[in-house]
Amino acid sequence: MNPTTDIADCASTLRKQMMLLVRRLRRESTPLELPLSQLLLLGRIDQLGDEATPTALAEYEGLRPQNLSALLRKLEQMGLTFKEENASDKRKSCVRLTEEGLGVLTANRNNRDNWLSQAITNTLNSEEIALLRQAGALLERLAIVAEPPGK
16 A cells, blocks of 8 residues: 555545534534634634734634624624724724623534534443544644644
8 A cells, every 4th residue: 555645545534524523513503503604703702812803813714804804793793792992002903702702602612512422422432432532632733733833
């Protein structure tokens, strides 16, 4: 066997498997049924905290400023986010989650975590769960390597 071909086949199979899981997790969304782009943006705002400026959000999410602005307007209209002026630099603003926004994000995460916990419990044995923990750590390492420099 050719090691390069084996790795390419492994990568292709892994990508397909991960997409199946991601699609399944998307179906476990909150009843509010926000589009994925809005849920991802809420998550990024939560993750960045005080660093959640429109510029940083556009960069991290790979969005053009006008697309980000439209998403942020929609989230603000829904009462899920608000902008706060930077105390030291009035030209900058930080995007924050409202209590409702954090609640939507938390409920969404909980729904997905609960489904995945049940699926693991109902489908895998203890040895497979141990392997899954190891695979998770490996996937995290791959994800970190894939991050562009400076992120």
